[in-house]
Amino acid sequence: MSVFEKIYEVVSQIPKGKVATYGQVALLAGNPRWSRVVGYALHANPDPERIPCHRVVDRFGSVSKAFAFGGENRQIYLLEREGVKLNNGVVDLSRYQWDGFQI
DNA sequence: GGGGTGACGCGTC
DNA sequence: CGACGCGCCACCC
Numbered sequence: 829m830s831v832f833e834k835i836y837e838v839v840s841q842i843p844k845g846k847v848a849t850y851g852q853v854a855l856l857a858g859n860p861r862w863s864r865v866v867g868y869a870l871h872a873n874p875d876p877e878r879i880p881c882h883r884v885v886d887r888f889g890s891v892s893k894a895f896a897f898g899g900e901n902r903q904i905y906l907l908e909r910e911g912v913k914l915n916n917g918v919v920d921l922s923r924y925q926w927d928g929f930q931i
Numbered sequence: 932g933g934g935g936t937g938a939c940g941c942g943t944c
Numbered sequence: 945c946g947a948c949g950c951g952c953c954a955c956c957c
Contacts, residue, residue, distance in 0.1 A: 831954055850939050860940090865954050867938035872955085884938075888945060892938040918945090 834858055835869040838928070842883045845911040846926035847919050849887050856928050867892075882906040883926075889919035 834857040842848050854862035870881045871894070882903040885891055891903045891914070904914050912924050919925075 854939085859953085861952050862954075863939040864937060864952065865939090868936085868953090868955065870938050873938090881938075886938085887940060890945090894938050 831857065831862065831865055832869045832872065835862070835866050836875070836879050839870065839879050839881065839884060841928070842880060842926050845924070847883045847885050847889070847907065847912060847921070847924050848926040848928065849885060849889075849921070851887055852926070852928060853884060883910075885919055885921075889921040889925075891917050891919075 835853060838853050838856045839848075848856075850863045850866045851860060853866045854860055857866070866884070870879070870884060873879055873881050881895065882891075891907075895903050904917060907914060907919065912919060
């Protein structure tokens with residue numbers, strides 16, 4: 829299984845209404861230093877229906893600007909639709925960050 | 932096998 | 945968490 833596959837597995841497990849940081853996904857995928865690779869993997873995103881890439885944000889909770897394939901509001905819209913409130917494009921991580929370690 | 936690329940993270944200012 | 949720089953590592957020519 830490639831690193832990409834591992835990353836996709838982790839991202840696909842992020843519960844609705846929660847978000848995870850790239851670093852967290854990288855850590856759960858097996859290596860905390862894969863944060864950049866996570867970004868690369870999500871960019872490839874071969875299956876958007878299985879991979880909720882909009883639930884992945886950076887360490888501060890900011891949405892990815894490059895995700896805006898049709899407008900960065902897209903990601904914000906999808907998140908708020910799941911109950912995640914955003915303040916000026918930033919998620920309150922202390923409240924919405926996925927606690928993947930508790931699974 | 933070598934080089935370029937990037938949806939990042941962290942320290943520092 | 946405003947900006948800048950460096951490190952990191954898999955992926956694709």
